[in-house]
Amino acid sequence: xxxxxxxxxxxxxxxxxxxxxxxxxxxxxxxxxxxxxxxxxxxxxxxxxxxxxxxxxxxxxxxxxxxxxxxxxxxxxxxxxxxxxxxxxxxxxxxxxxxxxxxxxxxxxxxxxxxxxxxxxxxxxxxxxxxxxxxxxxxxxxxxxxxxxxxxxxxxxxxxxxxxxxxxxxxxxxxxxxxxxxxxxxxxxxxxxxxxxxxxxxxxxxxxxxxxxxxxxxxxxxxxxxxxxxxxxxxxxxxxxxxxxxxxxxxxxxxxxxxxxxxxxxxxxxxxxxxxxxxxxxxxxxxxxxxxxxxxxxxxxxxxxxxxxxxxxxxxxxxxx
Ligand code: NAD
Ligand code: SER
Numbered sequence: 001x002x003x004x005x006x007x008x009x010x011x012x013x014x015x016x017x018x019x020x021x022x023x024x025x026x027x028x029x030x031x032x033x034x035x036x037x038x039x040x041x042x043x044x045x046x047x048x049x050x051x052x053x054x055x056x057x058x059x060x061x062x063x064x065x066x067x068x069x070x071x072x073x074x075x076x077x078x079x080x081x082x083x084x085x086x087x088x089x090x091x092x093x094x095x096x097x098x099x100x101x102x103x104x105x106x107x108x109x110x111x112x113x114x115x116x117x118x119x120x121x122x123x124x125x126x127x128x129x130x131x132x133x134x135x136x137x138x139x140x141x142x143x144x145x146x147x148x149x150x151x152x153x154x155x156x157x158x159x160x161x162x163x164x165x166x167x168x169x170x171x172x173x174x175x176x177x178x179x180x181x182x183x184x185x186x187x188x189x190x191x192x193x194x195x196x197x198x199x200x201x202x203x204x205x206x207x208x209x210x211x212x213x214x215x216x217x218x219x220x221x222x223x224x225x226x227x228x229x230x231x232x233x234x235x236x237x238x239x240x241x242x243x244x245x246x247x248x249x250x251x252x253x254x255x256x257x258x259x260x261x262x263x264x265x266x267x268x269x270x271x272x273x274x275x276x277x278x279x280x281x282x283x284x285x286x287x288x289x290x291x292x293x294x295x296x297x298x299x300x301x302x303x304x305x306x307x308x309x310x311x312x313x314x315x316x317x318x319x320x321x
Contacts (some may be wrong), residue, residue, distance in 0.1 A: 007306030010076030053274035083183030095147035118240035132281035168240035176217035
């Protein structure tokens with residue numbers, strides 16, 4: 001394998017922490033540089049290099065890429081769906097300009113590869129609700145979804161025009177216990193676990209029957225690395241791949257949690273995030289990713305729930321309820 005030096009931008013976030021640690025296992029601690037606008041996440045401390053970096057500052061980013069001999073970038077810095085609706089201008093600016101800065105530098109420095117995640121938020125109310133296909137009607141209603149769809153076509157453009165090897169996945173809502181989620185509509189499916197363990201009760205901001213596409217973080221990290229390691233000839237989609245894991249509703253996940261915490265209770269108080277959730281599909285067809293680079297998800301709802309509860313209990317030193 002050619003010697004790689006990887007820069008992860010947004011490394012202190014929900015995906016960044018786990019992806020950085022996984023990449024360090026493969027490429028060696030010194031060869032994966034973590035970076036973020038905020039301080040280094042405590043789980044990353046001491047495990048490899050960290051630089052403070054604003055992806056909006058193109059010159060600073062360019063200097064780091066040259067100084068550190070970077071060959072690959074994983075760009076994770078973004079504003080997610082719920083926070084984006086509170087500040088649409090900021091979300092558009094960061095999500096678009098951050099990506100364009102990275103793509104320009106990748107082209108100028110002839111980087112080997114770039115990873116940039118899209119989202120199921122590209123889909124809108126006119127997309128099929130069930131088993132939403134790779135190629136379909138796409139009319140997003142959130143600024144986040146619009147920025148992701150535009151971003152997909154910038155990736156495709158840089159590949160077609162400049163040969164930049166940019167790869168992308170439309171992540172579903174991600175569930176994890178190491179680093180907290182950063183302001184998405186699917187965050188309820190993480191909060192429900194911490195609240196169940198700490199208080200035995202959760203007030204859910206979505207209705208009980210709101211089905212959404214979700215995925216447990218170990219599957220998402222594996223999908224990312226498998227896509228990035230696949231031979232370029234196998235990548236037929238240069239916008240972004242659908243990948244599927246789970247599809248469940250707040251009621252279904254609460255019933256699964258009750259199997260472990262029988263006195264757990266849940267009430268529903270839908271807020272502005274309900275309209276966002278209603279605009280997204282309930283499940284995703286990922287047959288193109290399966291065919292192209294062999295994607296297979298591993299976790300189902302019951303295995304994920306057991307693993308989340310066990311790890312959160314351990315990490316936070318909580319009593320077994
Ligand atoms: P997050 O909010 O947890 O992390 C993003 C990180 O980027 C944060 O640590 C933040 O400090 C950093 N950041 C923000 N502005 C920055 C800047 N100007 N320069 C450098 N760093 C900056 O988000 P996440 O959940 O880890 O998501 C990562 C990527 O995956 C995003 O593109 C997101 O849209 C996408 N995604 C996430 C999910 C999910 O469920 N978590 C689902 C679909 C897509
Ligand atoms: N989890 C993300 C969100 O809810 C989906 O991209 O914003």
